[in-house]
Amino acid sequence: MEVTVQVAIRAYTFTNTVESVPKARRSVHKILRACKYDSDLIDTALLCTSELVTNAVMHATIAATFTVLCRLQVDMMTIGVVDRDPRLPRKLDICEDDGFGRGLLLVESLSDEWGIEARRHGKMVFVRLKVAAPRTPAELHEPETTPCFT
Numbered sequence: 001m002e003v004t005v006q007v008a009i010r011a012y013t014f015t016n017t018v019e020s021v022p023k024a025r026r027s028v029h030k031i032l033r034a035c036k037y038d039s040d041l042i043d044t045a046l047l048c049t050s051e052l053v054t055n056a057v058m059h060a061t062i063a064a065t066f067t068v069l070c071r072l073q074v075d076m077m078t079i080g081v082v083d084r085d086p087r088l089p090r091k092l093d094i095c096e097d098d099g100f101g102r103g104l105l106l107v108e109s110l111s112d113e114w115g116i117e118a119r120r121h122g123k124m125v126f127v128r129l130k131v132a133a134p135r136t137p138a139e140l141h142e143p144e145t146t147p148c149f150t
Contacts, residue, residue, distance in 0.1 A: 007072055007073055007074060008031070008035065008070070008071075008072040009069070009070065009071050009072070010027075010031050010069070010070040010072075011067055011068070011069050011070075012024065012027040012028075012067065012068045012070075013065050013066070013067045013068075014053075014065060014066060014067075014068070015064060015065055016056065016057055016060070016061065016063060016064055016065055016066055016083075017057065018057055020053065020057060020066075021050060021053050021054055021057060024049055024050075024053045024068045025046050025049055025050055025053075027068065028045060028046060028049045028068065028070055028079060029042065029046055031070055031072070032045055032046075032070075032072075032077075035072060037077075037131070038132070041077075041129060041131065041132070044110050044111075044129060045077060045079055045127075045129055047106070047110060048079060048106075048107050048110055048111060048114075048127040048129075049068065049079055049081075051104070051106055051107050052068075052079070052080075052081040052107065052125050052126075052127065053066070053068065053081055055081070055104070055125065056081045056083045056085075056125075059085070059087070060083035060084070060085035060087070060122070061085070062083075062084055062085040062122075063083060063084035063085065063122070066081055066082060066083040066084075067081070067082040067083075068080070068081055068082075069081075069082060069124070069126075073131075074131070075130065075131050076112075076128055076129070076130055076131060077128070077129050077131060078126055078127070078128045078129075079126065079127050079129075080117075080124040080125065080126035080127075081124065081125050081126075082119065082122065082123070082124040083122050083123065084121050084122035085122055085123070086121075086122060086123065088116055088123060107127055110127075111127040111128060111129055112128050112129055112130045113127070113128040114126065114127045114128070
């Protein structure tokens with residue numbers, strides 16, 4: 001029987017504006033850096049965060065806010081963007097010259113898993129990234145900063 005230990009969860013709520021994209025990236029970066037993940041994994045997580053947040057800002061315009069969730073586990077991290085828009089995102093058929101529409105294709109290529117969870121009021125679009133060097137709960141705490149545990 002496989003048991004996944006959940007070690008930390010963070011939720012960050014932002015206004016549904018373009019200015020929130022870098023704010024969301026900084027929030028996710030802060031927790032991942034504090035938990036001492038390697039820089040390549042952090043870069044991948046931040047790129048996926050940017051794409052998911054940008055989709056929420058551009059397309060989920062029903063509500064004034066959205067929430068970014070970080071669920072950090074010993075061997076996996078999940079980053080999700082929750083919004084109140086019931087419309088589901090979809091991958092587009094794009095041409096080489098198109099200047100948009102690559103976000104979900106990029107997320108799919110970078111993540112170990114991605115998906116959509118329907119919520120009572122809206123949805124969560126998420127990515128899951130495997131952690132190459134599994135962390136122990138003790139490693140996911142840096143005393144000089146805010147603890148990674150909630």
